[in-house]
Amino acid sequence: MTALLLDRRQLLLGGAALLAIGGPARAEASTVRITVEKLAFVPEEITVRAGDTIEWVNKDPFAHTATVKGGWEVAIPPGKTGTRVAAAGDDIEYYCRFHPNMKGRIVVSA
Structure with missing residues (x-):
């Protein structure tokens, strides 16, 4: 029984030490920007992690969308931005509903 208590105490002290130094490294969510300009998404392909925010910045004088057929759509007004938080399984191709080209x-990514 004494050995069990000692093991628990060591585990608690080890956990407290990790918390004191910031714990294990953890990736924070970030924002990935896509510029919409001259009728193009730049860059055309991005890689993000689940939980990252994707932000489309529209520099064109007209509206665009980021549309997934049978899925979601983000409106991107002229001179404004549109956002979506990436979810696991979001490996997708999208297009502008107003400009399908x-x-x-x-x-x-995992």
Whole structure:
């Protein structure tokens, strides 16, 4: 029984030490920007992690969308931004509903 208590105490002290020094490294969510300009998504393909925010910045004088067929759509007004938080399984191709020749791809890494 004494050995069990000692093991628990060591485990608690070890955990407290990790918390004191910041714990194990943890990746923070970030924002990945895509510029919409001259009827193109730049860059055309991005790789993000689940939880990252994707932000489309529209520099064109007209509206665009980031549309997934049968899925979601983000409106991107002229001179404004549109955002979406990447989810696991979001490996998709998207396009602008108003300008179907505009295409992009999002890959979600583990």
